[in-house]
Amino acid sequence: MDDQTRMMTGLTGLGGLAQGDVGDPDSVRKQQSLGQPQQDIGDILQQIMAITDESLDEAQARKHALNCHRMKPALFSVLCEIKEKTVLSIRGVQEEDPPDPQIMRLDNMLLAEGVSGPEKGGGSAAAAAAAAAAGGSPTDSSIEHSDYRAKLSQIRQIYHSELEKYEQACSEFTNHVMNLLREQSRTRPISPKEIERMVAIIHRKFSSIQMQLKQSTCEAVMILRSRFLDARRKRRNFNKQATEVLNEYFYSHLSNPYPSEEAKEELAKKCGITVSQVSNWFGNKRIRYKKNIGKFQEEANLYAVKTAVDAANVSAQASQANSPATPNSGGYPAPCYTPDGRL
């Protein structure tokens, strides 16, 4: 108890420090320059240092006494301020963090795909878009639709449960650190601002983990989407009538099998396919025909006859004996029959 009273008397030397001066380093300096208070502070610091040499019980008692002293808050805030101006100001430069563009991008994508947004709606819209892009029949697309939605909701479920885990872990850890710092702030200078800063650092760390989760979720969605959007995976052969229409045009324009945009549109309408499908078909046909004319000979003859017959019918109706114009006068090699059916 002797020590304690000595300490108390030592601390009372700071009595001249008005409450309004708390935290003002200038006022502290003023006080220090007065001589007596400076010595008192030296005393206190000496005693604080001495705590480490004492037994645990003694130290505890002394710590308690220090904590209860009326000047403790003043000293505490001064120390905090000094610390703030030295160590923390260095780290404080990169404090102001703007929202990470990367994480914003991921958030937007997850929202657009219906993973992070409201339960239903977004996902089915994306599925509908995927189905429409794939150009499947209504029945097909509804099957694909539900399949897509099921898989998407699976991803969604995993994403949310993982996110919840992360958030829980983050808040648990934050609480733990905050409690620890609050506890420690009784014995060493830790300002609330510093605690705040520490929390921000923890949140940043956790958000980088969260970004990884978001990234892998995005990847999963992209893979899912590409599987549904890649038309090669759900290719349907055109129906017989459509192929016939396309072949008829191809062989009757063998000299120049390049339908104009209007012709393509008309063919597309006739065949019930898209213009780009018509373009694909002609692209494939030209190259395959050119590569192996022999293989297409029979088909070419067939359509040549067909065209000739049709033309003949038209001619007969018009009471004209002339055969139709021969279209293949260049470009792609003609079959062994002329389009009007003659050898």
Place this chain on the structure above:
DNA sequence: TCCAATGATTGTGT
């Protein structure tokens, strides 16, 4: 199950 046929995509050249 194999394999030719076929619709679609990708890369390149003009």
Place this chain on the structure above:
DNA sequence: ACACAATCATTGGA
């Protein structure tokens, strides 16, 4: 932007 060539992925018949 379009055509070509190579290639992929699926279909459908043997």
